[in-house]
Amino acid sequence: MKRLLQTEVIRLITFTLLGALIGAFWGQPALGAAAVLLIILASHIRQLLRLAHWLKNPEQTPPEARKLWGEIFDGIYHYQRRQKTAKQQLSQLLERIQDSSQALRDGIVMIDHNGDLEWWNHAAEHILGLSPTSDRGQPITYLIRNPKFIDYYEQQNYLDPLIMSSHISEERMLEYHITLFGKNERLLLVRDCTKMQRLERMRQDFVANVSHELRTPLTVLAGYLETFSDYADELPPRWQRGLALMSQQSARMEHLVTELLTLSRLETSEFKAEATPIDMGPLLATIRTDALALSGHKHNIVLNVDEQLQLRGSINELRSAFSNLVFNAVKYTPDGSTITLSWQLDNQGAQLSVQDNGPGIDNKHLRFLTQRFYRVDDSRSSQTGGTGLGLAIVKHVMLRHQGHLDISSCIGQGSCFTCHFPASLIYTPDFI
Template sequence: MNRNWHGAVLRRLLLLVSACLLVGLVTGEYAWALVIGLAGHLGWTLSQLLRLHKWLQEHKPDEPPPDGYGMWGEVFDSIYHLQRRDQKVRGRLQAVIDRVQESTAALKDAVIMLDSQGNLDWWNIAAETLLGLKTPQDSGQPITNLVRDPRFKEYFESNNFHDPLDLPSPLTDRRRLQIQITRYGNHEHLLLVRDVTRLYQLEQMRKDFVANVSHELRTPLTVIAGYLETMLDNVEAVNPRWTRALKQMQEQGGRMQNLLNDLLLLAKLEATDYPSDNHPVDIELMLQSIKSDAQALSGEQKHQITLQVEPQLKLKGSEAELRSAFSNLVFNAVKYTPGQGQIHIRWWGDASGAHLSVQDTGPGIEAKHLPRLTERFYRVDSSRASSTGGTGLGLAIVKHVLLRHRALLDIKSTQGQGSTFTCNFPPMQVVRPRP
């Protein structure tokens, strides 16, 4: 309708009234002339309205509105123009959708759209290859019914999608997949799946190489260490010039053995996802033992080591692995905290799970080093690490032990004020005392 629509309507009404008055002037019945004229106009308007109602109920998507004239002709013309404009918009949107579908169909990675309940909305061709989804029978099915791995269900229900999940393909164990979930829109999910079989095979080759080399080096090192110990036990029969050299050889041999032990432990931790001996562990008793060992390690430095424990709060897991992780954190605090420094060990539980923190008053760590502390052989200060006899694998072992117990390591440090290492265990790993 144009801008003069209201004026045109008023003019038509004035013409109708004028015509009725003229008829009334001729017949002498002004009232009846106006009534009949207005009733006719009302009947015509109702008939046009019924035509519009019928068209709205029965018209096909591309069927134009009925023809008309006068005011209703302009109404029908306006509807027709709106219809054509909507068709163009729909055409552009459909073209965009077609291009998106064509581009995602060309991807080697699977793209899956899920609703807020985790049900399948849409997926590309790669999803059928990697996950075995079938069109259209799987549409609307929960994704956890089609990917039945318990780790995926736990990952999906945790709503913590910061890190991706690696697991075997539902179709074959020989294919390894990496799954990443992103939240978008109205609590909907976008699931991306990549085939990382090649990377997984390379990683397995690296692990096997490290494990095999460590195992093969262990025997000759044991022989060498045994002979060095025998020679040092009979130092009177050895030329005095060799005494210092033998002691250094024994010291370096011990460091090599510690390194191999840590490498073999890491290989063992990486071999499986969760510990086999998953039973309640008395953390209070374990921490008291670790504190005693840390006090002995401190020796003449006389660190002030305190322990705060929530009694009867236990963890499900491997006692040997947990002891290795916790002792690594406590012994590191002793090694890197100056003499007379304070070390506080705390074990407590709350609604989010159970937590172990080791807080020291050491020199602290620069912020740029914190993201890489749990990498293998990463050292903040190589000279300081060498002086303490570290292998550079302690925090890597801690990280893997915590991952096997569904836990995370949080590190906070300020230079000149000390560091705090906190292990956060989820509620499913916690064994609370019965009331």
């Protein structure tokens, strides 16, 4: 193209000089040069008009031309062909994406930056009851007016899904996932999880019922074993060992049933934070005293408590959670270890941490510790009487208090379990 442009400039100069030479025969060289320039200009204007006409009718073949204009017409024609091919490929890709989205059983809804409904698939139309004629362009919060969904939508904390009953039928449970993209646009994924929720409810009811039914026979067994223990000295040594083992395992089973019932209650009951703030100082001091009794005063348990910092919540649930953390530290650290129990403000609210200088936990176990019955070392848990439910209880207590549990550990340097509470549950009298 550069070479053609140079050729065109040389051609223009040549014809201009030729026109000036012809005009010189009549004594008007400037007039001759101007006439040639006008002829060349008219030729270019003609080609521009042909180009404009062709661009208005791109389906026609490009005009025939030579040299520079020929290259321009050919270049535009090939560019149009490439653009047309790319447009067809993009159109086919969009059709495939839409077809695949329409085929999904889960509902997909695109929400624009204003929060208005922009597009959805057939599944979303069925699950959410959307109407293509009246709902397009309407705010999503006008369609789903549940306060839980509105809070979830506006807080923009979409790490975890929202599970709640459908606004169409309360018997139907839906799971909502929201993903941010573009300029404050959102993609809403809706899944019907009614069957999974029913199965989870059945599991919870089964565990609760079995645990409740086990409590009565275990109580009877424990009572008779305690009675027999009063006459253990009169029994042969072999029977004494058997009686001691039965008493130990009976107590362990009672402890397991109690924790199963506690976990079941945490999972199934509604939580309402108590209005009266909890004085954390005496609560943690009591837990420290119980932990020292469990340890036989073989551990050094240090309290680091902000006495002015109080917490709104269920004192029984929080006592259970904090006791689990401290008692675990006592059970799984050797005698002479130091356990630090801290209650302080942090950037997001307040935190309670239980830190020890024990053997530590391998990082590969950390993300599984709050699962039911998960044990890092089965033999060690059987020796200490652990059930594998303590940290699961802590996790559910924290969820009910809008908080979360963080676990950090390093082999040979100890572990730290930190309960984070939001600022909305914090009460500091000095600042009121």
